[in-house]
Amino acid sequence: MLLHIPDILDKAQVRAMRDSLDQGAWTDGRETVGHQGAKVKRNLQLPDASPLRAELGRIVLDALARNPTYHAATLPLRTLTPRFNRYEGGGQYGFHIDGAVMSLPGGEQLRSDVSCTLFLAEPEEYDGGELIISDTYGEHEVKLPAGDIIVYPSSSLHRVAPVTRGARVAAFFWVQSLIRDDGKRRLLFDLDASIQALAQGNADAQALLQLTGVYHNLLRQWAET
Numbered sequence: 001m002l003l004h005i006p007d008i009l010d011k012a013q014v015r016a017m018r019d020s021l022d023q024g025a026w027t028d029g030r031e032t033v034g035h036q037g038a039k040v041k042r043n044l045q046l047p048d049a050s051p052l053r054a055e056l057g058r059i060v061l062d063a064l065a066r067n068p069t070y071h072a073a074t075l076p077l078r079t080l081t082p083r084f085n086r087y088e089g090g091g092q093y094g095f096h097i098d099g100a101v102m103s104l105p106g107g108e109q110l111r112s113d114v115s116c117t118l119f120l121a122e123p124e125e126y127d128g129g130e131l132i133i134s135d136t137y138g139e140h141e142v143k144l145p146a147g148d149i150i151v152y153p154s155s156s157l158h159r160v161a162p163v164t165r166g167a168r169v170a171a172f173f174w175v176q177s178l179i180r181d182d183g184k185r186r187l188l189f190d191l192d193a194s195i196q197a198l199a200q201g202n203a204d205a206q207a208l209l210q211l212t213g214v215y216h217n218l219l220r221q222w223a224e225t
């Protein structure tokens with residue numbers, strides 16, 4: 001499921017983040033990628049150990065925790081502290097698939113089920129820089145307003161087109177979901193949306209109770225912790 005969720009951060013939060021990031025100590029993004037990715041990756045990132053990454057990553061995680069749509073779509077078990085990247089002067093990231101298993105601090109590991117990009121530059125600030133995601137339905141070009149996020153299955157082939165004017169700044173990270181399978185996660189997301197819509201109207205309370213039970217019992221059947 002490819003899902004655009006608007007307004008994870010408001011414009012004031014984006015502005016404050018950009019003020020810090022525009023002064024940031026950026027380094028070569030190839031430091032956090034495997035052999036295959038290094039051949040096609042040309043961008044800048046905040047180093048993993050950077051205090052600024054930790055500080056801004058925490059703000060992003062707090063904002064995500066307040067967003068019910070993000071929660072329903074990803075059903076997060078573990079989340080990588082967001083990283084921050086910057087593409088400019090022709091910077092790009094060629095087609096690749098994200099690594100399946102990542103290390104978390106404290107020796108824990110994360111299986112990447114869901115990939116996320118939170119845009120931190122407005123589309124008018126730069127040319128190019130589309131996130132292009134290839135799936136069984138074709139290629140999808142994504143370029144979102146600052147503060148919005150795209151979530152997509154980590155199994156997808158994707159790339160970032162060259163940035164030919166200005167700079168594209170984003171936060172990106174991965175989620176291990178309670179629900180590993182993208183199709184099952186989508187079913188639960190749709191079911192949750194229907195339940196929310198019925199709850200807003202004057203649906204029969206008994207039927208709503210039963211449907212809510214179905215949601216939780218499916219989640220119980222499928223969740224892996």
Ligand SMILES: O=C(O)CCC(=O)C(=O)O
Pocket residue numbers: 085093098117131158160170172
């Ligand atoms: O910058 C983006 O939108 C995605 C970055 C990416 O694909 C990656 O770092 O693996």
Ligand SMILES: [Fe+2]
Pocket residue numbers: 096097098158
């Ligand atoms: Fe990627």
